[in-house]
Amino acid sequence: MEYGTKAGDPTKTRTQCVVIGLYENNHLTASATRIDKASKGHIRKILKRGDIQGKVGQTLLLHDVPNISAPRVLLVGLGNEETADASRFVAVIRATIAQLKQIPAKHSLVCLLEASAGNKDLAWKTERSIEYFEAGVYSFDEMKGTNGDDSKSRPKNESVDFQLEDKNDAETVNLAIVAATALTLGIAAAKNVANAPANICTPTYLAEAAKKLAKDYSSITTTVLEESHMKKLGMGAFLSVSQGSDEPAKLIIMQHKGAGAKDKPHVIVGKGITFDTGGISLKPGGTMYEMIYDMCGAASVYGTMKAIAEQKLPMNVVGVIAAAENMPSGKASRPGDIVKTMSGQTVEILNTDAEGRLVLCDALTYIDKFNPASVIDVATLTGACVVALGTHAIGLFANDDTVANQLLAAGEDTHDRAWRMPIWEEYQTQINSAFADMQNIGGPAAGSITAACFLARFTKKYRWAHLDIAGTAYKWAGTNKGATGRPVTLLTQYLNDRAREPAA
Numbered sequence: 001m002e003y004g005t006k007a008g009d010p011t012k013t014r015t016q017c018v019v020i021g022l023y024e025n026n027h028l029t030a031s032a033t034r035i036d037k038a039s040k041g042h043i044r045k046i047l048k049r050g051d052i053q054g055k056v057g058q059t060l061l062l063h064d065v066p067n068i069s070a071p072r073v074l075l076v077g078l079g080n081e082e083t084a085d086a087s088r089f090v091a092v093i094r095a096t097i098a099q100l101k102q103i104p105a106k107h108s109l110v111c112l113l114e115a116s117a118g119n120k121d122l123a124w125k126t127e128r129s130i131e132y133f134e135a136g137v138y139s140f141d142e143m144k145g146t147n148g149d150d151s152k153s154r155p156k157n158e159s160v161d162f163q164l165e166d167k168n169d170a171e172t173v174n175l176a177i178v179a180a181t182a183l184t185l186g187i188a189a190a191k192n193v194a195n196a197p198a199n200i201c202t203p204t205y206l207a208e209a210a211k212k213l214a215k216d217y218s219s220i221t222t223t224v225l226e227e228s229h230m231k232k233l234g235m236g237a238f239l240s241v242s243q244g245s246d247e248p249a250k251l252i253i254m255q256h257k258g259a260g261a262k263d264k265p266h267v268i269v270g271k272g273i274t275f276d277t278g279g280i281s282l283k284p285g286g287t288m289y290e291m292i293y294d295m296c297g298a299a300s301v302y303g304t305m306k307a308i309a310e311q312k313l314p315m316n317v318v319g320v321i322a323a324a325e326n327m328p329s330g331k332a333s334r335p336g337d338i339v340k341t342m343s344g345q346t347v348e349i350l351n352t353d354a355e356g357r358l359v360l361c362d363a364l365t366y367i368d369k370f371n372p373a374s375v376i377d378v379a380t381l382t383g384a385c386v387v388a389l390g391t392h393a394i395g396l397f398a399n400d401d402t403v404a405n406q407l408l409a410a411g412e413d414t415h416d417r418a419w420r421m422p423i424w425e426e427y428q429t430q431i432n433s434a435f436a437d438m439q440n441i442g443g444p445a446a447g448s449i450t451a452a453c454f455l456a457r458f459t460k461k462y463r464w465a466h467l468d469i470a471g472t473a474y475k476w477a478g479t480n481k482g483a484t485g486r487p488v489t490l491l492t493q494y495l496n497d498r499a500r501e502p503a504a
């Protein structure tokens, strides 16, 4: 959708729907008060009738409200003003777009920046409004045939103007619109590659998408390492994952150059398993289809690179995708195989389904050549992370408290939240191996921690954090199914925060 601002009288604005907020206890926002006054108390009359109480996310669509130019007024509950916070604001925006989607209002005037979001400011409210509006209208129709395609008959919401309480706020809100538009382009790009199934989205497909990014943005250069090259570099762990598949692995490097050549880059690395069968340690069939999403880390790296290129972020960032397909076959690696990583350390592969750490460890060794300011890897790494944190918090692990706190802050700021878990030395013993330097599984206890401990053995030379997004990267429930785009928002915020910092 397109976004703009309006500072006029909302009762007179020519639009197809005006969206106004009501708190509990009959407390109206400024715009709601104006609509109420112009309509001679129509809004208060409806409140009195009790059809809406102002509870969070409640909505009521009114038609032909007296003396209001717009044919529709959408009332949205904001809850109790005193306890308003960021989560609540996001819930309000989600409820709003769910309603707007149902009606053929191409243009709406949204008067919700007036709603309190606790300590969050106007720019934040604008950015989150756009982020969650875009999330609400997103649909993945690329694969729909002409018969099943209902996208054409669905109402289309084309543009939203945000009502300003004070016309001096125009600059703040317009800057936030620009930032959020870049962000949502990145999120949508991440969702599109993530939602594409594994027969379309292969490692080669991801490499092509990354090359296309370099065509679209002059700040980006893309390089793709083929298996032969990876073999020369000694990436025995990475290659052990793809050896059972007919699809060749790719190590994809996207470099965004927004600062001088001497400026150390921040590096983001994504797990790009385009389908994870488990390999010879085959997964049960029931929900194996979910594993088209085992490249969501890669998708978020790709989407973040698009967002920061769109923003022309004045810093250097390297985005790396470790892409492979994990298949069983006569060529596949076996439980018990021992491989040598690029770092020289050897790994006993006791479970071929713990493949994410095998592709990531070699990618994490490779990127040391960029002399990184910080390194963040993003991966749908463990089912154990879903058990520990569920579907709301991203699992965060780090060998550096500053980087960890910066990521936590970026997540808290943008509502794309992470929660830190330990990678204490004590856990390391769980992945010690009798035959090799380490084994790729650490037993049933603390599965997401031992996975992170494995990666920690390859990231000692730089400041590093690992984001386990197994629970947050996608939803597999009914109508809500699909990639979430997380953590493009968190990563984009983290990088923007670093760009604003004075150089180290």
Ligand code: BES
Residues within 6 Å of the ligand: 276, 278, 294, 351, 353, 354, 355, 356, 380, 381, 382, 383, 384, 386, 440, 441, 442, 447, 470, 471
């Ligand atoms: N891709 C999976 C992790 C996963 C599971 C992501 C469920 C999203 C939802 C990963 O490759 C995997 O299979 N991990 C194993 C590790 C185990 C063998 C140590 C797991 O979590 O069971």
Ligand code: MN
Residues within 6 Å of the ligand: 276, 278, 352, 353, 354, 355, 356
């Ligand atoms: Mn696996």
Ligand code: ZN
Residues within 6 Å of the ligand: 273, 276, 294, 353, 355, 356, 380, 381
């Ligand atoms: Zn996996």
